[in-house]
Amino acid sequence: DTGVSQDPRHKITKRGQNVTFRCDPISEHNRLYWYRQTLGQGPEFLTYFQNEAQLEKSRLLSDRFSAERPKGSFSTLEIQRTEQGDSAMYLCASSHLDPFFGPGTRLTVL
Amino acid sequence: GNSVTQMEGPVTLSEEAFLTINCTYTATGYPSLFWYVQYPGEGLQLLLKATKADDKGSNKGFEATYRKETTSFHLEKGSVQVSDSAVYFCALTPNNNAGNMLTFGGGTRLMVKP
Numbered sequence: 001d002t003g004v005s006q007d008p009r010h011k012i013t014k015r016g017q018n019v020t021f022r023c024d025p026i027s028e029h030n031r032l033y034w035y036r037q038t039l040g041q042g043p044e045f046l047t048y049f050q051n052e053a054q055l056e057k058s059r060l061l062s063d064r065f066s067a068e069r070p071k072g073s074f075s076t077l078e079i080q081r082t083e084q085g086d087s088a089m090y091l092c093a094s095s096h097l098d099p100f101f102g103p104g105t106r107l108t109v110l
Numbered sequence: 111g112n113s114v115t116q117m118e119g120p121v122t123l124s125e126e127a128f129l130t131i132n133c134t135y136t137a138t139g140y141p142s143l144f145w146y147v148q149y150p151g152e153g154l155q156l157l158l159k160a161t162k163a164d165d166k167g168s169n170k171g172f173e174a175t176y177r178k179e180t181t182s183f184h185l186e187k188g189s190v191q192v193s194d195s196a197v198y199f200c201a202l203t204p205n206n207n208a209g210n211m212l213t214f215g216g217g218t219r220l221m222v223k224p
Contacts, residue, residue, distance in 0.1 A: 004153075033211060042114075042199050042214030043154070056211065091153065099212060101146075103153040 004102035006092050012108045013082055020078045021105045025094030032075050035091040043091055082109045112137045116200050116215035123190055123222050131185040131218045133200035141202040143176055143183040148197045192222045
């Protein structure tokens with residue numbers, strides 16, 4: 001399978017805990033994006049990498065959120081001190097031209 | 111800023127009926143336009159796209175035409191099947207060489223009954 005993969009697929013955590021998600025993009029794609037999708041809504045852009053450089057961050061990305069793409073390949077998204085409002089599907093996409101999406105990580109904060 | 115507006119769902123149709131899902135957009139310049147589909151329990155899949163005015167994107171019997179004069183990109187299919195039941199998202203990228211992040215509409219759920 002050469003698509004975008006995300007791990008874990010589901011995460012349940014207690015409020016105040018830290019969580020980290022991983023995204024492995026399609027190997028030849030230099031652009032990588034994170035989006036957040038809440039129930040019944042369209043995805044919203046969070047952040048964007050070109051190779052290892054983080055070039056754009058949405059104002060949705062509070063200081064509790066941090067993303068990295070250390071070698072220009074896989075990326076991680078960390079949420080510190082999770083809140084119930086962070087419960088959502090976190091989607092990763094990669095592109096050379098058109099964005100291709102992974103299956104997402106569903107986060108539930110209790 | 112950029113925005114995408116879709117008709118609200120759910121849209122419920124009988125098999126073999128004609129489908130239209132309306133999508134209008136607001137953007138500066140000449141965005142690229144996309145339709146993505148999300149089947150139950152799965153991620154977003156690119157369905158079709160158009161990159162300039164009057165282009166028609168098509169795939170799996172679905173089509174949409176980029177209408178700059180009406181800022182629209184309506185999705186159509188002549189005869190829907192039960193397997194088309196999913197959520198459909200209209201989206202745009204600004205084509206400004208600044209990363210081309212997608213702006214999505216709210217999604218339209220399609221339910222096709224046998």
